Amino acid sequence: MHRKRAFYIGRFQPYHLGHNSIINRIADEVDEVVIGIGSAQKSHSPSDPFTAGERVMMIRNALEKEKIPNYALPIEDIQQNSLWVSHVLSRTPLFDVVYSNNPLVIQLFEEAGIPVKQSPMYQREQYSGTRIRKKMIEDNDWRHLVPDAVADIIDEIDGITRLKNVSRTDMD
Numbered sequence: 001m002h003r004k005r006a007f008y009i010g011r012f013q014p015y016h017l018g019h020n021s022i023i024n025r026i027a028d029e030v031d032e033v034v035i036g037i038g039s040a041q042k043s044h045s046p047s048d049p050f051t052a053g054e055r056v057m058m059i060r061n062a063l064e065k066e067k068i069p070n071y072a073l074p075i076e077d078i079q080q081n082s083l084w085v086s087h088v089l090s091r092t093p094l095f096d097v098v099y100s101n102n103p104l105v106i107q108l109f110e111e112a113g114i115p116v117k118q119s120p121m122y123q124r125e126q127y128s129g130t131r132i133r134k135k136m137i138e139d140n141d142w143r144h145l146v147p148d149a150v151a152d153i154i155d156e157i158d159g160i161t162r163l164k165n166v167s168r169t170d171m172d
Helices: 017-027 052-066 081-089 103-111 129-137 148-156 159-167
Strands: 005-010 032-037 070-074 097-099
Touching: 005 017, 017 032, 017 052, 032 052, 052 070, 052 148, 081 103, 097 103, 129 159, 148 159
Parallel strands: 005 032, 005 097, 032 070
Antiparallel strands: none
16 A cells, blocks of 8 residues: 655754644645754754754654654755755655645645645744744744744754753843
């Protein structure tokens, strides 16, 4: 029996309820979701504070409650767009369809002959990693924007302190 698998990629800095909503909608259409953790080599910066391993934990723990069969896999950036799809395919289980709204991702997978569907956006203005990180730095309430399991991991790794530290400059 062929299990239908979808691929969805994001940086997940951090994984939030917008991502969770999209993955739930994708899971309604397929048997398993392959989740690519993009820019996996990046961490400890204002826009990418969390490591690939921390993001794997966030996704795994958040989706455990949802009972969505998934593979959350780190995917490092490469600087050759023409090779990126083969790079992704070498690091993931086979999948049948890609969900994305990113024009470059759509173009690259379509050129490779892999079907692409637009991801349903979920309250993008509220659920944005940039907005959530800003709230963390400014000590504003952010926990309601992420699954409880993600907030627990951020607490466990002292992620707020890290984000504040890496966001400072030597002029602060």
